[in-house]
Amino acid sequence: MPRDSKVNHHAGTERARPILHQHAREIQPYGKIAKLSIALDESVCAESAENLNQVLADTITLRDLYKKHHWQVVGHTFYQLHLLFDKHYEEQNELVDSIAERIQSLGAISLAMAADVAETTIIPRPPRGREEVPVQISRLLEVHEIVLKEARTMAKQAAESGDDGTNDLLVSDIIRTNELQVWFISEHLVNVPLVQADAPPAEKESPKSKSASAR
Numbered sequence: 001m002p003r004d005s006k007v008n009h010h011a012g013t014e015r016a017r018p019i020l021h022q023h024a025r026e027i028q029p030y031g032k033i034a035k036l037s038i039a040l041d042e043s044v045c046a047e048s049a050e051n052l053n054q055v056l057a058d059t060i061t062l063r064d065l066y067k068k069h070h071w072q073v074v075g076h077t078f079y080q081l082h083l084l085f086d087k088h089y090e091e092q093n094e095l096v097d098s099i100a101e102r103i104q105s106l107g108a109i110s111l112a113m114a115a116d117v118a119e120t121t122i123i124p125r126p127p128r129g130r131e132e133v134p135v136q137i138s139r140l141l142e143v144h145e146i147v148l149k150e151a152r153t154m155a156k157q158a159a160e161s162g163d164d165g166t167n168d169l170l171v172s173d174i175i176r177t178n179e180l181q182v183w184f185i186s187e188h189l190v191n192v193p194l195v196q197a198d199a200p201p202a203e204k205e206s207p208k209s210k211s212a213s214a215r
């Protein structure tokens with residue numbers, strides 16, 4: 001029999017050992033407010049949080065649409081759009097964090113997981129496959145407009161309820177970022193010549209040359 005066969009190898013390590021496989025009921029259900037001392041009524045916090053969770057789900061979806069297009073873009077503008085789509089993805093990602101943390105600051109719970117986002121977003125689901133650039137950009141512009149429309153309505157509502165913090169986030173961050181991104185991608189849908197400029201408009205035809213050409 002080996003000398004140390006009865007030695008407890010865990011002795012003295014109890015406090016350093018991780019306690020695994022722990023499960024319990026959640027401490028705050030989704031949709032309930034754990035009131036914080038921010039001088040706002042619970043009903044105002046609940047209303048703002050509900051609105052912000054909607055704009056959060058839609059912003060996460062818009063963010064991910066930019067990454068989809070970053071990966072799937074094709075054509076002679078590939079490089080610039082590949083970079084631009086990723087820049088907008090990063091900016092939307094910052095918005096996602098600001099919105100989620102605003103919701104938590106209101107004492108509410110922010111949506112987080114893909115399945116919950118998919119159930120909540122009002123943005124139409126794009127196909128899994130690849131689309132050409134004008135279709136990608138049109139799709140993005142339609143989504144930006146959905147977000148802008150809801151953000152403006154929610155900003156007004158937040159201002160009327162006295163929730164200035166939420167109003168500021170919606171106006172200064174969400175609305176202004178989305179408007180700027182709309183400008184940057186819209187310009188890619190303007191049909192201007194790439195190499196040779198359009199010929200200047202022809203001079204007005206004189207009645208004489210008109211009748212000559214009619215013959």
Ligand SMILES: [Fe+2]
Nearest residue numbers: 070071082086
């Ligand atoms: Fe990338």
